[in-house]
Every structure is written in C-alpha cells, then in structure tokens.
Amino acid sequence: MNGLNNTIIVVNDEPYCIWEVDLKERNKEFLEGIDEDYFDYIVNTHLATEDEKRASISLRIAFHHSLETMFSLLGAYVQAPDCVYAWLAKCSNSDLRSIVERISQNDNTLFTKLNIKDISWQAIAQLIFQSYLPGTDKNSTTTKLFAKLWQRLAHEFIDETHINEYNSLKHGFRVKSGGFGLAVGVEHQYGVPPPKEEMQVIGHSDYGTTFYKLETIGDVKGNRSLRSRRVSLNWKIEKVALLIQLVSMSITNITSALRIANGAKPEANRFVRPTQDGEFEKPWSYSPGVTSCNIDFVIDSSQVVALSKQEMLKEIEKFRRS
DSSP: OTTOEEEEEEETTEEEEEEESSHHHHHHHHHHTOOTTHHHHHHHHHHTOSOHHHHHHHHHHHHHHHHHHHHHHHHHHHHOTTSHHHHHHHOOHHHHHHHHHHHHTTOTTSOOOSOOSSOOHHHHHHHHTTTSSTTSHHHHHHHHHHHHHHHHHHHHHHOHHHHHHHHHHHSTTOOEEOOOEEEEOOOSBTTBOOOGGGOEEEEEOSOEEEEEEEEESSOOTTOOOEEEEEEEEEOOHHHHHHHHHHHHHHHHHHHHHHHHHTTOOGGGSOOOOOSSGGGGTGGGGOOOSOOEEOOOOOOOGGGSOOOOHHHHHHHHHHHHHO
16 A cells, blocks of 8 residues: 555564555654653642642652653663564563663663664663753763663662552552551560660551452462462652652653654753752652551461362352352
8 A cells, every 4th residue: 555654663572564655744743742741730730739648659650650651751761762662561570660760780681673782771761851951061971870860760660669659549549548657666574565765666657558468379380379468558649749850840851852753853852851960869868767658467378278260250150050
C-alpha cells in the first residue's frame, strides 16, 4: 500500500513493527500533547490544602505516578525516540522495571537507538542535555546531577516494597494512611516492657502507609496456599514533595530532548533545574529514622496444607454441587 511508513521498535527485548500513514507527524503530535507541568500542579494543589492526612496520600500516589511517567519517557527515549507513543503503549510495568534495572546495571545488551557506546544514566543524561548550554561547566554539572538523581530514583522505583505500596494505593485503595513510631528499651523482667521514659525512639513519622502483602507459605512448587504480611512504611511529606518537583523537572527535560530529537528547534524547548546544586540532595535530608516495618505473626509452614490449583478446583466443584 502506497504512502505507508513503518519503524521497528523494541520494548525491553520484544520487537514490534509500527505501520502508519503519518508516523512522524503522529509522534510529534503525541510529544506536543505531554503536559510536563502536571506534577508541579499536583504538588502545589495538595500543599495548599488544610487536610494534611489526605494530601499526604495524594502526594505519595503522585510520587509513584511521576516516577512511572519519568522512567517511561526515559525508556522511550533510549529505545524508540522516533515512535514514543507506540513504545509507551506496549511497555508493561514489568518491562519498565526491567529496563530501569538494566540501565542501572550498565547492561549493554539493552537495545537502544541512541548513539552511545555504553548504557548508563550518565550517557543518557549527556544526550538529553546536549542542547542545554553546550560546552559549559553548567551543562556538565547539570548532566551529572540528573544522572545521579535518576540512579537513586531507579532504586526506589524497582524496590519491591515501594511497588507493593503503589499497587495498594492505586488498586482498591488497600492502605491505612499514617506513619508509625519505633522505640526500643531493655526489659528489667522477661516479657514485661520497660517504663516509657526508658524507651529510646529510633524512628517516627506522622505520614506513611500500612498495607497487607500476600505471599506463598512454604516452598512447594505449585502451592497456592497464601498468607498476608502487614507492611508499614514511613516517609516525610517534605521529601515526597521535593522529589516530585525534581521528577517534574526531569520530565520537562526528557520531553524537550524527545521533541528536539524529532525535529523541534532547541531554542523552542526548555530545560529546567534547581537554582542551587544542593537542592538535588535536599529531599534526603528529611528522614523519619525508620522507613519500614514488617512485624507479624509467625506461621509454621509445616502446619499448613500446600494446595495446588487442581486440588482447589476439585473442592470448588464439590461446593458447586452441594
């Protein structure tokens, strides 16, 4: 058929061929439609409210969402800058986490359409900021600071506890909001807590979440007997808000780089960064002391029957017939 354009994209390791009548124009239209200031709006809106408890949860959801958005755009920039909309549509959460982990591990087997020798956050950042004050110390410093930021945020993005928290927040709102405190002390008598004045607080936050994580009991293959484990996370609302702002700046810069890669003029796009270099470290100055807690009942796997899917289907059939 005359007039068709096509391009091959790779999502993690899976190839696809995209056919369009207006492939380049469609990609440009998609990039122009990205609202890179959205997460700034979310931060400003929720920091202005008087309902701090609900605002903290909204900001936490926005933080996870902003990370997902930023790393999705970075992944598209690395693997398919010429067809971002299709790459994003085909990239699953598991694919994205794998890509982020592979970049962090400098995995040069990851497919890329970029002209870089080695896969790393530093190499990717250098290309993204190549149109920002080229040849200056400001360019070099900015590149290094954002590369380090993305490396640190990658650790949070692929952390299993953070993944479970995000899923609990966005799917059925399976969380209890609020942080926790942890204090320790020496017992004078076995089983009797020491007086409160002798307890030493090692961590506390008013903000956080508690949710249940399901896990398999025992290690029998095919076993579908599960238990829940209570997981609690502490975080500072100041850190969450500051990180969202840094991620929002990253989204702006990545979007500008994608637009330039697709023919836009550099001077028509903006690159943003904090005024002071120290602002990149500031979020981590807010710490609740203890960030997570996982204390629950001990279940002896020897007391639990390991049930397979087939065994449970037989029981379900009995129930249907009764």
